[in-house]
Amino acid sequence: MMDVLKKVPVREQDAKVRAANFEEVCLGYNKEEAMEEAARCINCKNAQCIKGCPVSINIPGFIEKVKDGDIEAAYQIISEDSSLPAVCGRVCPQESQCEGKCIRGIKGEPVSIGKLERFAADWARENGIKPAGAKEKKGKKVAVIGSGPAGLTCAGDLARMGYDVTIFEALHEAGGVLVYGIPEFRLPKQAVVEKEIENVKSLGVKIETNVVIGKSVTIDELMKEEGFDAVFIGSGAGLPKFMGIPGEQANGVFSANEYLTRSNLMKAFRTDCETPIMRGKKVAVVGGGNVAMDAARTALRLGAEVHIVYRRSEEELPARVEEVHHAKEEGIIFDLLTNPVEILTDENAWVCGMKCIRMELGEPDASGRRRPVEVPGSEFTMDVDTVIMSLGTSPNPLISSTTEGLEVNKWKCIIADEEHGRTTKEGVYAGGDAVTGAATVILAMGAGKAAAKGIDEYLS
Amino acid sequence: MYKIVQAKELTTNIYLMVVEAKRVAKSCQPGQFVIVRTDEEGERIPLTICDYDRDKGFVTIVFQTVGAATQKMAWLKEGDAFHDFVGPLGCPSEFVTQDIDTLKKKRMLFVAGGVGTAPVYPQVKWLHEQGIEADVIVGAKTKDLLILEKEMEEVAGNLYVTTDDGSYGRSGMVTQTIKDLVDEGKNYDTCVAIGPMIMMKFVCKMTKELKIPTIVSLNPIMVDGTGMCGACRVTVGGEVKFACVDGPEFDGHQVDFDQAMKRQQIYKTEEGRAFLRAKEGNTHHGGCGNCTDGGKE
């Protein structure tokens, strides 16, 4: 007998097995399991889950269709509000969004909304269901900068409205963080991300890779010389931060971005690719977000003993709960309330240890979180040969510094209004991490949608 | 795909290719670089731009084979294509934005070492086109390894060639030539040195003594080339800089060369392995000792 208070368990690769491979950890529901889980939803009149969803997907609506076994209809309902459901179902922080608000969660576990969304999207993809394209052309050109979730969503929506859209991407592959940041074992590239990008292309969107806006061509040139009527900037927040502690320039200290890009975009984890990656024996990953978990679990799969070093306590870990849980299952060691003060090096400038200090939580700071303070005299040395810094990222100034009239705030984030994504420059819109600083896939997607609407209003 | 319209071996292990890349050709300036990739599995390789033809949309690159990825590049022929070719990246040389009349009054010295002759060439050529003649020292290990001598001759004020073994031109390192020229009564207000890290280090040591401000172009390990990964970080004047966006040119007297050289070694063993894999395919089973020695330069 099934326990209605609990989620239908989702099948996963065994922790010991997956710790040594790059295949997807979570295997998802099959149709029976999905229908069973969908039946747990009580179809609330005043559905709280929708309020928790940044793009207000009609959650009880699609779950109802899943319950009836009409998966195509479920997918179409999700598609009205989300253009990357197979991605969001996998990477959204559901526990603090839809599932966090679910009525079922008050007594028992919430409905597994993320897994159901993923199932509907995967089913649609496997059954060749595609989003519908534009009926008529508008005869106007829009340039989209960056092919992450914000750019892909904005481009897809504009194409559906009939605009002639070109995405410009600096890297050699489209997808943004979805291809260079989030690892294969959490978000399969060929099976999921590439297919989502193909869907966007099938709407008529052109993607020009290897174009760095601000270097290869500027926004002003796109508008004046190449005939683009409007521009959307979805260039993300890719600039990695470092701590500024002694020894950080040593060989064996990497930004999480570098480490993950080598493994994900450049496929360094495979033996048939040329790009090298350091396969450390003992790795410390500094930070506690999704990026830190991804870097740690990548290092683990490349054969290392891995420690997460985080200055606050478990409660404050900003990563998705599921990732922390998976990381622990796989054998990642959590050194919480610990902060690095110096990276030690050998005579050839290679990392040979990391000096840390213990922390304790003091008074709450401006963000409401209790501020970590050093415990005097508690320094100790960790024996590591690789350190991966995962301290957050900020927007790259390449575009703002080369576009006249485009204003940024003191964190270098592009200033844009939330409702339409309008920037301080006429005809130029922006959204996603480039505006908010590093955030989430779903927020970037929502911003892309809002800007598509804004651009449509502007050009009509 | 980016078509290779011309490919030739300039000398042993140094190749020149002219590539069709319209956007790069339209906007590039001396001092900037590109990142290329031969195929789907290829590494992203940063290369300084050697020349460009804006009308035809062509960009010239020159590279030396040092590992698996550059070896694969060398196998490409005229009519083949690069999978990826992105740029221009980095900042243009400082003088590009300076006032021409002020520049005309400056006495400039360029020092090129080995394959570093290639990135020096467009800078000297640009100045020449503005009516400014700069002196150029080109150093090579031996006569056979000298590249672009004729091209450089056409754009340089005075060209001084020196070979380490004395087989051609002057004899000895480029630093010796700098010293000789100054001793001969030459005066320089500024120097630009591009070549192997070790050469730039010693040129800077020399020009510091001679009190000639010196710009160098750094070539650290890179991945994206857009400021996203920090692999390219270097310490300049005690501050951490990302060479791909803040450089690649920096004040040579402020650069921490020892650190930069050590950082270049990070993947030596890894690259060495990939190199052997590319050359020998599955026949390589380790044990020969080369793996730990790196893709020899």
Ligand SMILES: Cc1cc2nc3c(=O)[nH]c(=O)nc-3n(C[C@H](O)[C@H](O)[C@H](O)COP(=O)(O)OP(=O)(O)OC[C@H]3O[C@@H](n4cnc5c(N)ncnc54)[C@H](O)[C@@H]3O)c2cc1C
């Ligand atoms: C390792 C990692 C794990 C994450 N895990 C999660 C997760 O589990 N759940 C979640 O919700 N979020 C997660 N995030 C955050 C999420 O991925 C981002 O918030 C989201 O991708 C932002 O989307 P975006 O479209 O704004 O930017 P991005 O995805 O960063 O895309 C920006 C694109 O623009 C390109 N670009 C930049 N500058 C230029 C230029 N000048 N010219 C042309 N192109 C340019 C970039 O190359 C990039 O492809 C994670 C992030 C990382 C790094």
Ligand code: SF4
């Ligand atoms: S809050 Fe939970 S139970 Fe209510 S409609 Fe949403 S998913 Fe269903």
Ligand code: FES
């Ligand atoms: S090469 Fe990645 S930041 Fe410079």
